[in-house]
Amino acid sequence: MTIRAVVKGVGHYLPERVVPNSELESQVETSDEWIRTRSGIERRHFAADGQTTSDLAIRAAQAALxxxxxxxxxxxxxxxxxxxxxxxxxxxxxxxxxxLGMTRGFAFDVQAVCAGFVYALSTANALIxxxxxxxxxxxxxxxxxxxMDWSDRTTCVLFxxxxxxxxxxxxxxxxxxxDRGILSTDLNSDGRHKDILYVDGGVSTGSTGHLRMQGKEVFRHAVEKLAETAHTALEKIGLNGGDVDWIVPHQANIRIIEATAKRMQVPMDRVVVTVQDHGNTSAASIPLALSVGKARGQIKPGDLIVTEAIGGGLAWGAVVLRW
Structure with a gap:
């Protein structure tokens, strides 16, 4: 008997405040055209004062339930x-x-930055x-x-x-x-590349810190490693890009998404793209895109999906699942 971890529900939540590119023009030296051209982002949502990560997570969990x-x-x-x-x-x-009012079972966090949801899916699969x-x-x-460092136009407009x-x-x-459910996973990390994407704060510094990124280096690693991990995850189960119904990638940058799809030989009309509306929401971006893709009528039962992501660490990975 084979056990599979099957998706039974999906949901998402976005804060009420929508921040278009035009709003950022008044805060930092940038333009709507500059942001769209380099990232594909048109708008993003920001949490309200006092609204925490767990607040957002509770709302998304309630929607999935x-x-x-x-x-x-x-x-x-x-x-x-x-x-x-x-x-x-x-x-x-x-x-x-x-x-959620859940008084049984157990709960814990996984921290792999933008690759976090892929790591969490793999961990949940192992638990099941x-x-x-x-x-x-x-x-x-x-x-x-x-x-965000609101004086750094190369990063603050992206997230x-x-x-x-x-x-x-x-x-x-x-x-x-x-089979429906998770069919394969592939996880990777390489701590030698820590300095190209990190936050310069934490317990050792006594401050929260700000995100720091070497964009060109991150882009180079992302395109190479995302296509590679997706191919590896597919090869583990004897499949290839031609078998994929949908790529649901980490929504960091439209140029990375397009380059990765090209390497996988999957056309863009089989890629779920939400980066224009959400920006880079790090570990939230893949489940957001899964939920939106289902709501749009793109993702249907039986579809073969590849999710892949890369984040600080560097940490990256992919999951292949059938919806």
């Missing part, structure tokens, strides 16, 4: 991917657990396959607006806030690639 027709009482575990937890500790996941949990809420949630969630449930499969 509603989509699945389940309640918090049905959930065994929460895995929350974030780099912007409310506090140093406890985990934001335990705050979500309390916010090992029998430690039957149903797992996997959430990506971020408030990156709180990490936004939001949250997305999927509910996974263990179910019997045949062991073949036609």
């Amino acid at each position: 509603a989509d699945a027709g389940m309640s918090a009482d049905d959930v065994d575990a929460i895995v929350l991917a974030t780099s912007t937890a409310d506090l140093t500790f406890p985990s934001a996941a335990t705050m979500v657990q309390a916010g 396959l090992s029998g430690q949990a039957r149903r797992v809420l996997v959430i990506g949630a971020e408030t990156f607006s709180k990490l 936004g806030d939001g949250a997305g969630a999927v509910l996974l449930e263990g179910a019997e499969g045949t062991g073949g690639t036609q």
Whole structure:
């Protein structure tokens, strides 16, 4: 008997405040054209004052549970991917657990920056396959607006806030690639590249710090590593880019998305793109895109999906799943 971690529900939440590129023109030396040309971003959402990452995550989790027709009482575990937890500790996941009224099971955070949701999906899959949990809420949630240096036009225009969630449930499969659920995963990291994408704050500095990025270097690594990890994940189950119905990539930059799809030989009309509306929401971007893709009618039951992401660390990976 083969057990698969099957997606039973998906949902997302975006803060009410929408920030178009034109608003940033008055804050930093930039323009709508400059931002669109280099990133594809047209607008993003920012959390309100006092609105935390766990607040966003709770709303996304509630939407995923509603989509699945389940309640918090049905959930065994929460895995929350974030780099912007409310506090140093406890985990934001335990705050979500309390916010959902979930008094059983367990909850913890995963930190792999923009690759966090891929890592969280892989972790949740392992929990289900090992029998430690039957149903797992996997959430990506971020408030990156709180990490921005508003004098750095190369970074502050790129990021936004939001949250997305999927509910996974263990179910019997045949062991073949036609099974619904997660079919393969591929995770990687290389700490030698820490300095090209990081936050210059933390416990050792006594401050939250700001995001710092060497954009050209990140772009170069992203295109190469995202296509490679997606191919590896597909090869593990004997598939290739031609078998893919949808790529649901990390929504960092439209040029990275297009270059990765080209390397995978997948046309852009089979790529779910939301970066224009959300900006880079780090660990939240893939579940946001999954939820929006389903709502648009793009993602349908039985579709083969590849998700891939890269973030600070560097950390990167891919998951292949059948919806």
